[in-house]
Amino acid sequence: xxxxxxxxxxxxxxxxxxxxxxxxxxxxxxxxxxxxxxxxxxxxxxxxxxxxxxxxxxxxxxxxxxxxxxxxxxxxxxxxxxxxxxxxxxxxxxxxxxxxxxxxxxxxxx
Amino acid sequence: xxxxxxxxxxxxxxxxxxxxxxxxxxxxxxxxxxxxxxxxxxxxxxxxxxxxxxxxxxxxxxxxxxxxxxxxxxxxxxxxxxxxxxxxxxxxxxxxxxxxxxxxxxxxxxxxxxxxxx
Numbered sequence: 001x002x003x004x005x006x007x008x009x010x011x012x013x014x015x016x017x018x019x020x021x022x023x024x025x026x027x028x029x030x031x032x033x034x035x036x037x038x039x040x041x042x043x044x045x046x047x048x049x050x051x052x053x054x055x056x057x058x059x060x061x062x063x064x065x066x067x068x069x070x071x072x073x074x075x076x077x078x079x080x081x082x083x084x085x086x087x088x089x090x091x092x093x094x095x096x097x098x099x100x101x102x103x104x105x106x107x108x109x110x
Numbered sequence: 111x112x113x114x115x116x117x118x119x120x121x122x123x124x125x126x127x128x129x130x131x132x133x134x135x136x137x138x139x140x141x142x143x144x145x146x147x148x149x150x151x152x153x154x155x156x157x158x159x160x161x162x163x164x165x166x167x168x169x170x171x172x173x174x175x176x177x178x179x180x181x182x183x184x185x186x187x188x189x190x191x192x193x194x195x196x197x198x199x200x201x202x203x204x205x206x207x208x209x210x211x212x213x214x215x216x217x218x219x220x221x222x223x224x225x226x227x228x
Contacts, residue, residue, distance in 0.1 A: 088154060099214065
């Protein structure tokens with residue numbers, strides 16, 4: 001059972017903005033950087049956000065991350081059909097001495 | 111081009127063993143921390159284990175401690191996961207992934223399927 005909680009699903013129409021939340025605790029999000037990954041079924045996951053709000057080279061600026069206290073969020077603006085995927089937050093957990101993923105959110109483009 | 115290619119997956123019986131390998135190319139393997147991550151059918155991503163560049167630091171998720179062993183051979187540019195005492199709940203696609211400095215799990219392989227069933 002994951003220690004990071006995300007909503008199971010989120011959706012929007014093309015062009016809309018979608019936000020995904022990630023709730024943790026002081027031992028993970030509250031004390032570590034947050035990462036976000038995009039995973040399309042049958043493919044390798046992709047790092048979208050590191051260091052709470054930084055984008056690796058090549059990730060569109062439509063994706064943005066933020067963190068406040070023990071929660072974080074990923075925003076996708078200008079939603080596109082190719083954004084349909086599963087999204088996971090993640091962080092190091094000091095209590096577990098391990099990396100933890102969120103429960104995952106499936107984003108649908110209506 | 112960075113490439114990570116997993117192998118060694120397959121069918122194993124409960125209580126059995128498998129050894130996964132990850133062949134790395136396109137970068138200086140010995141300089142980077144490496145990881146194993148898995149995804150069970152219909153479930154989310156789960157981090158399994160990490161190993162530092164020189165094998166000084168090793169971490170495991172609680173559910174595999176005492177059963178799985180991560181290792182690496184920097185001379186062979188290879189990462190391994192020895193899986194013993196396998197359980198049905200270990201059934202998953204196993205990915206190897208490379209960390210960059212500050213960028214956890216930046217590069218991923220395509221995964222190898224492990225099925226534990228009698």
